Amino acid sequence: MNAEFFTKNRKKVFDVIADNSLALFHSGYEHFKTADAVYPFVVNHNFFYLTGIRQANVVVLIVKFNHQYDEWLFIDENDPILAKWVGHKLSKEEASQISGIPVQKIRYNVDFTNLMLNYMQPLRFSEHVIEKLYLDLEYRNLPLYNTFALDFAKKVKEDYPALEIKNIYLDMIKLRMIKEPEEVELIRKSIVTTKEAIYNVMKNRHNLQTECDAEGYFGFVLTKNGKKNSFGNIIASGKNATVLHYEENNSPIEKDSLLLMDVGCYTENYSSDITRTFPVSGKFTKRQKEVYEVVLEVNKKCIAFAKAGVTWQEINDYAKELLAEGCIRLGLIKEKAELSRYYYHSIGHSLGLDVHDPSLMSLGLKEGMVITIEPGLYIAEEGIGVRIEDNILILEKESRNLSEDIIKEVADIENFLAD
Incomplete structure (x- = not known):
């Protein structure tokens, strides 16, 4: 599958969400089955549909602000010591090649909070605001662990109660069908x-x-x-x-x-x-x-x-x-x-x-x-x-x-x- 396919799918999400909105998707976490061994990682398929990336703990953000499109990808930075044990993680260039997201729009996960604040802070100080946040919240409680989307939804409700949280799960089903x-x-x-x-x-x-x-x-x-x-x-x-x-x-x-x-x-x-x-x-x-x-x-x-x-x-x-x-x-x-x-x-x-x-x-x-x-x-x-x-x-x-x-x-x- 080429990057054009995933780029096209992200544009479909842009068309679905309301103006002045963010849509956030997470690839999923690895889960431990013993003290030092993890289960084989299975990527969240809605996330994969939008990026083609199969790596754990990656976030894609789709922005629709004043009818303009923007996107960001957040990945873990490579740890050279850990890479000797489990292999290297995607570089920005590799993630860009797979997903079609420009390299300059790819950041490390440590930058996620600050970049999100750049979008969220105007809720307090500007008439031009992000009004809705779309998260991938499946209806059934399938995971044994809290998902990134559930945890993030709780945090946003506490910090930004005026922001409307929307579930994009049904829209993703319609696209993938x-x-x-x-x-x-x-x-x-x-x-x-x-x-x-x-x-x-x-x-x-x-x-x-x-x-x-x-x-x-x-x-x-x-x-x-x-x-x-x-x-x-x-x-x-x-x-x-x-x-x-x-x-x-x-x-x-x-x-x-x-x-x-x-x-x-x-x-x-x-x-x-x-x-x-x-x-x-x-x-x-x-x-x-x-x-x-x-x-x-x-x-x-x-x-x-x-x-x-x-x-x-x-x-x-x-x-x-x-x-x-x-x-x-x-x-x-x-x-x-x-x-x-x-x-x-x-x-x-x-x-x-x-x-x-x-x-x-x-x-x-x-x-x-x-x-x-x-x-x-x-x-x-x-x-x-x-x-x-x-x-x-x-x-x-x-x-x-x-x-x-x-x-x-x-x-x-x-x-x-x-x-």
């Missing part, structure tokens, strides 16, 4: 690597003694391609596949069982999320095939149904109707209202920087969104769990299956496994 072509391309690249990794597991089906083996064959391809998992692998055989977020991935694999793989990876922070289910023996049993083909039919029909203007509720209702009819044919239920015994999740979600990318479900699908379509059936008493998940680009009058090259037809799967 619609993907630019370069974002779609990164998702597609993640899908290509995920395909290769899934196929590596399938090619080695004869060597699969446990789910750990399958996870190893999958992970090897990601590592070889310099990619990371975008979420914890779900690699479930037999009855384990009826648990939606099964992540132990350590059970023995029975030779006649199905193996469900719900997996994905990142390319420059953009995620894929693919599910495929295949018979470890190389051939579906009669019953496995019957269940699989019901799910496959729903998968394909829901993809065809998805387009701009359709709501999530409509797709969910359509999927449930089709799955209920299928369960009746399979002899699993007698009434459609009983479907929840075998299907207990929604049909999909938005996809992007987060594997479950934020979206406003009530707005319906819009052109440029990337979503998943992932129907499934989970029959614990028969040890059968099937889910088929594709990644879909929403267009004005149709949808495009970005993962259509990953085989899912029964004949194609069995032919592949026979080679």
